[in-house]
Amino acid sequence: MNDPITALRTANQKYRSLQHAAQVLLRRAEAAFLPAVVLCKLAANLLLMPLVQQIWALTVRFAPMHYLNNHNASDIFSSPAIIGCIVLIAILIAFWTLYEFSVLLHGLDLARRGETIRLAALLRASLLDICHAFLPQNWLILPYCIILIPFTNFFLASNYITQLAVPEYILGVIRVNRQYHPLYFAACAAALLLCIGWVLVLPLFVLERKSLWQAVKESLSFVKRRFFRLVLLLVRWALSAMVRVTLPALAIAVPLYGIIIGVGLQSTQAMFALSRAALAIELPFFQFLLDCGVTVAQCTILTLLYSHLRGDSPVETDGRSYRSSGRLLLTAAVAGATLLTFVLAVCYYVLPANDELRTMLGGSVPIVTAHRGFSAAAPENTLPAFQLAIDQGCERAELDVQMTKDGVVMVTHDTNMRRCTGRNQNIYDLTYDEVRKLDAGRWFGKKYAGTKVPTLAEVLDLCKGKIELNIEIKPNAATPELEAETLRIIRERGFENNCVITSQSYETLCKVKELAPEIPTGYILALGVGSYYDLPAADFFSVESTFITSGMVQQVHLRGKTVSSWTVNREEDASDLLSLGVDDIITDKPGMVQQLMAEDTDPDSKLVRVRDAIRSMIGWLDAEDEPTPEEETIADAIEDPEELLDAA
Numbered sequence: 001m002n003d004p005i006t007a008l009r010t011a012n013q014k015y016r017s018l019q020h021a022a023q024v025l026l027r028r029a030e031a032a033f034l035p036a037v038v039l040c041k042l043a044a045n046l047l048l049m050p051l052v053q054q055i056w057a058l059t060v061r062f063a064p065m066h067y068l069n070n071h072n073a074s075d076i077f078s079s080p081a082i083i084g085c086i087v088l089i090a091i092l093i094a095f096w097t098l099y100e101f102s103v104l105l106h107g108l109d110l111a112r113r114g115e116t117i118r119l120a121a122l123l124r125a126s127l128l129d130i131c132h133a134f135l136p137q138n139w140l141i142l143p144y145c146i147i148l149i150p151f152t153n154f155f156l157a158s159n160y161i162t163q164l165a166v167p168e169y170i171l172g173v174i175r176v177n178r179q180y181h182p183l184y185f186a187a188c189a190a191a192l193l194l195c196i197g198w199v200l201v202l203p204l205f206v207l208e209r210k211s212l213w214q215a216v217k218e219s220l221s222f223v224k225r226r227f228f229r230l231v232l233l234l235v236r237w238a239l240s241a242m243v244r245v246t247l248p249a250l251a252i253a254v255p256l257y258g259i260i261i262g263v264g265l266q267s268t269q270a271m272f273a274l275s276r277a278a279l280a281i282e283l284p285f286f287q288f289l290l291d292c293g294v295t296v297a298q299c300t301i302l303t304l305l306y307s308h309l310r311g312d313s314p315v316e317t318d319g320r321s322y323r324s325s326g327r328l329l330l331t332a333a334v335a336g337a338t339l340l341t342f343v344l345a346v347c348y349y350v351l352p353a354n355d356e357l358r359t360m361l362g363g364s365v366p367i368v369t370a371h372r373g374f375s376a377a378a379p380e381n382t383l384p385a386f387q388l389a390i391d392q393g394c395e396r397a398e399l400d401v402q403m404t405k406d407g408v409v410m411v412t413h414d415t416n417m418r419r420c421t422g423r424n425q426n427i428y429d430l431t432y433d434e435v436r437k438l439d440a441g442r443w444f445g446k447k448y449a450g451t452k453v454p455t456l457a458e459v460l461d462l463c464k465g466k467i468e469l470n471i472e473i474k475p476n477a478a479t480p481e482l483e484a485e486t487l488r489i490i491r492e493r494g495f496e497n498n499c500v501i502t503s504q505s506y507e508t509l510c511k512v513k514e515l516a517p518e519i520p521t522g523y524i525l526a527l528g529v530g531s532y533y534d535l536p537a538a539d540f541f542s543v544e545s546t547f548i549t550s551g552m553v554q555q556v557h558l559r560g561k562t563v564s565s566w567t568v569n570r571e572e573d574a575s576d577l578l579s580l581g582v583d584d585i586i587t588d589k590p591g592m593v594q595q596l597m598a599e600d601t602d603p604d605s606k607l608v609r610v611r612d613a614i615r616s617m618i619g620w621l622d623a624e625d626e627p628t629p630e631e632e633t634i635a636d637a638i639e640d641p642e643e644l645l646d647a648a
Contacts, residue, residue, distance in 0.1 A: 011229075015236065022300045029111035032119045034329060036107055037292050039119075040100045045288075048096050052089050053551065059085035094142035097149060098133060102126040102206045104299040109207055112307060129206045138212045141205060144198065147191065196231060197223050203306035222309050237301050245293030249286045252334055256282060256341075264611040271611065273348035277341045279579075285337040289330075366578065368593050369396040369470055369586040371567050372413060376588040379420065379444040381411045382451050383462055390466045394590045397463065398470040398502075401456050401486055403479035408432040409456040409486055412440075415476065419443075421453070428478040456486065460493040469499040470564075470586070472524065475508045483511045490519070502542055509537040522564060533559050542566055542586070545573055553581050571596060 026033070059081055103126040110117050133141050197220050204215035223230055256278060264271030373385025374392055381399055389397045400413040405428055417423040417430070421438035432455075441451025456471075463469055471490070475482055490496060501512045502522040509521045513536075523538035525547070532541070533555050541556060542564040556563050564584035568574050574593050577585060587593050 015233070018233075018301075018304060019240075021304055025108060025111050025300060025303065026296070028114070029107055029117055032117040032122060033104070033107045033111065034296075036103050036119055036122060037296055038329065038333075040103055041288065041292055041295070044096060044100065048092065052092060056085060056089060090146060091142060093149070094145040095130075095133070097145040098130050098141065098202075098206075099126060100295075101145075101202050101299065102129045104295065105203055105206050105303060108299055108303040109203075109306075112303060112312070126206075129209060132209055132211075133205075135211075138205075141201075141212050144194075144201070147194065196227070196234070199223060199230070199234070199302070200306060200309060203302050207306065218309075222305075234301070237297065241294055241297030242290075245290050245297075248330075249289055253282065253286065256338070261611050261614065264608070265615055268608075268611075270345075270349055271608075274342070274345040276348055277345035281337055281341040281344055285333070289333075365597065366582055367395045367584040368590050368597070369398050369564070369584055370394040370590045371398050371586050371588045373397050373399065374588075374590065376569075379441040379448050379451055381413055381420075381454070382440055382448070383454050383458065384441070384448060384451060386459055386462055386467070389590065390463065392590050393594070394467060396468040396470055396584070398472065398586055399459060400472045400474055401482070402427050402474050402476065403482045403485065404428065404430055404432045404435055406431045407479075407481065407485065408435075409482065409489060410435055411454045411456055411459050413474075415474070417453075426478075428476055456489050457493065460489065460495050464493060464495065464498070469495070470522070471499055471501055473501060473503045473505075473508050473512070475503065475505050483508055484515060487512065487516045487519075491516070500540075506535065506537065513537045524566075533561065540564060540583070542584075545577060548577060548580060548582060550580050557581075568593065 103122060106126045106129060107117055107122050110122070132138055198216060200219035200222055201212070201215045204210045204218055205212065210218070260271055260274045260278065263274055370385075370389035370392065372380035373382065374388035374394075374397075375381075375385055378385035378388050386397055386399075399411050401409050402412055402415060403409055410427060410432075412420070412427060414420065415426050415428070417425055417427055417435070417438060420443055421440050422443070423430075423438050427435065435453050438453060439450055440453045441448030459469070471486065473483055473486055486501075490499060496516070496519055500520040500522055501509070501516075502524050503509055503512075504524045504526070506523060509523060512519065512521050520539040521537060522540040522542045523532070523535060524542045525532070526544050532538075538561070540562040543552075543566070545565045545568050548563065548565050553563050562583035564586060565577050565582045566586040568577060568585050568587045569589050569592075571592060574585060574587070574596050578596060585593050
C-alpha cells in the first residue's frame with residue numbers, strides 16, 4: 001500500500017525540483033532571453049510569413065499557370081518555378097524554426113552555466129550553431145522542424161499556414177468513412193512517437209553541433225530507458241505551462257471586460273463597440289502571449305532534460321540578483337494592446353456603418369446561402385428544401401443544374417443519379433420522363449418519399465420574389481447547350497436581377513458573360529492559390545473555406561469583387577469566416593450561421609446579460625429613492641404649471 005504512495009510522492013518531489021530549476025533558469029536568463037522570445041515571434045509573423053507569401057504570389061503570377069485551382073493543381077509538378085518556390089519556402093520556414101529553437105536553447109544553456117547573456121551576441125552565435133544543417137547528412141532536420149510547427153508555433157500555424165491545411169471537405173470524407181480512421185490515428189501516433197523519441201535531437205544538434213543521426217541515436221537511447229516516465233513528465237509539463245500562461249491572460253482580460261460592462265451601464269452602443277474592438281485586438285494579443293509562453297516552457301524542459309542527459313548538477317540559486325525586464329516588457333505590451341483596443345473602439349463607435357474604414361475593420365454583414373436549399377432539413381435540391389430555405393429567412397439558396405438527354409434543365413448535383421435516387425445512370429443518358437419517375441426524397445426519410453427531381457423552371461417559379469438564387473452550372477460534353485438553355489429559362493422567368501451564376505469551369509463563366517453580361521458570375525474553387533483575382537469573367541469567387549485567408553479577402557475586395565465560402569457547417573469555422581470578412585457563407589445549416597451573425601451584430605450576448613443583471617441590481621437598490629409617478633407629476637406642476645397644462 002505504501003510503495004505506490006511513496007513512488008508518487010518521490011515523483012512529485014522530483015517534478016517540484018524540476019519546476020524550481022526552471023524558475024531559477026528563467027530568472028537568470030530573463031533580461032535578454034524574454035526579449036529574444038518576443039523578437040523571434042514578431043519577426044516570424046511580421047517579416048518571415050509576409051516574405052513567404054510574397055514569394056509564393058510572385059512565383060505563381062509569373063508561372064505559366066498564374067494561379068492554382070482544383071482543375072490545374074496537378075500541373076504544379078510540371079512547373080519548375082512552382083516546384084522551386086515550394087522547396088524554397090519549405091527551407092525558409094524550416095530554417096527559421098530551427099533558428100528560433102537555437103536562439104532560445106542557446107540562451108537557456110548560457111543561463112544554466114551561469115554565463116552572461118547579451119542579445120546581439122546570442123543572435124549571432126545561434127546562427128552559427130545551425131549552419132551545419134545544410135550539410136547533406138543533416139538535411140532531414142529541416143522537414144523535422146516543419147513537422148514541429150503545429151506543436152510549437154500555434155500562432156504561426158493558425159494564422160498563416162491555412163493554405164497548407166487539409167481541406168474541410170476531405171476531412172469530412174475521412175470522418176464519415178470509418179476505414180480511414182485507423183490511418184488517421186496511426187498518423188497521429190507516429191507524429192507523437194517521433195516528437196517523444198526525438199525529444200533531445202534539437203538540443204544535441206544545436207548546442208553540441210552533432211550530426212542529425214548522432215543526435216537521433218543519443219536521443220532514442222535516452223528516451224528508451226525512461227519512455228513512460230518521460231511521457232508523463234511532458235504531459236504534466238505541457239498542462240502546467242498552459243495553466244501558467246493562461247492565468248495571467250485571464251488576469252488581464254477580467255478587468256478589461258469589467259470596463260466593457262461598466263461602459264455598457266451607460267451606453268449599449270459603446271459597449272458593443274468596445275467588445276468588438278477587444279475581440280479584434282485583445283484576442284490575437286492573448287494568443288501571441290500564449291504562443292510565447294508555450295515556446296518558453298518547451299525550450300526550458302528541453303534544456304533541463306539535456307542537462308540531465310549530460311549528468312550536470314541541478315540548477316541552483318547562486319545568491320546573485322538578476323535584472324528583470326520581463327514584467328516591464330509585458331506591461332508595455334499590455335498597455336499598447338489596450339490603447340489600440342480603445343482606439344479601435346472609438347472608430348467603431350464614431351464611424352457610420354457604411355464607412356469604408358468601418359467596413360475594413362470588420363463591419364460588413366455577409367449573405368447566408370442555403371446550400372442546395374435547406375439540405376440539412378430536407379432532401380437536397382428539391383422543392384421542399386428550397387421552401388424551407390425561404391421559411392428560414394435565407395437571403396439566397398444555392399442549387400445545381402444539369403441537362404437531360406432530351407434537353408430539359410434539371411436541378412441536381414450529381415451527374416450519376418444513384419446517390420439521391422437509386423438509379424445508377426447519368427442524367428444526360430436519361431430523358432425528362434425517366435428522371436421524373438425517380439424518387440429523390442426517400443433516401444432522406446419516409447416523410448419525403450415520392451419527392452421528384454425538380455426542373456429549373458419549377459424552382460424559379462417557387463422562389464421568385466421570395467429568395468435569391470445561386471445557380472451552379474455543371475457543364476458536360478454531352479450537353480453543350482446547357483449554359484444557353486439555363487439563361488433562356490432565367491430570362492423567361494424574369495430572374496436576371498435575382499440570381500448569380502457560378503461554375504467550376506471558367507469556360508462556362510466566359511460563355512455566360514458573353515450571353516448575359518448583366519448576371520453576376522462566380523468562379524468556384526476547391527483550391528484557390530495565386531493571382532486569380534483579376535480573372536475578368538468572375539465577379540466573385542466561391543472558395544472552399546480552408547483556403548480563405550484575410551489577405552485573400554483583402555486582395556479580392558481591393559478589386560471590387562466579393563468572396564463566398566463553402567460549405568460551412570461548423571460554428572467555429574463560421575465564426576472565423578465572419579471575422580475574416582467574407583461576403584457570403586454557403587451552408588447546410590443556415591440557422592446556425594444566422595444565430596452567429598446575430599451574436600456578431602450584438603457582440604457577446606453574455607456581456608449584455610451581465611450588464612443587465614448589474615443594472616437591475618443597481619435599480620433595485622435605488623428603488624426606494626425613486627419618486628413615484630404621482631410625485632413626479634406634482635413636482636412638474638410646481639416647477640412649470642404652464643407646460644403641464646399645455647401637455648394636457
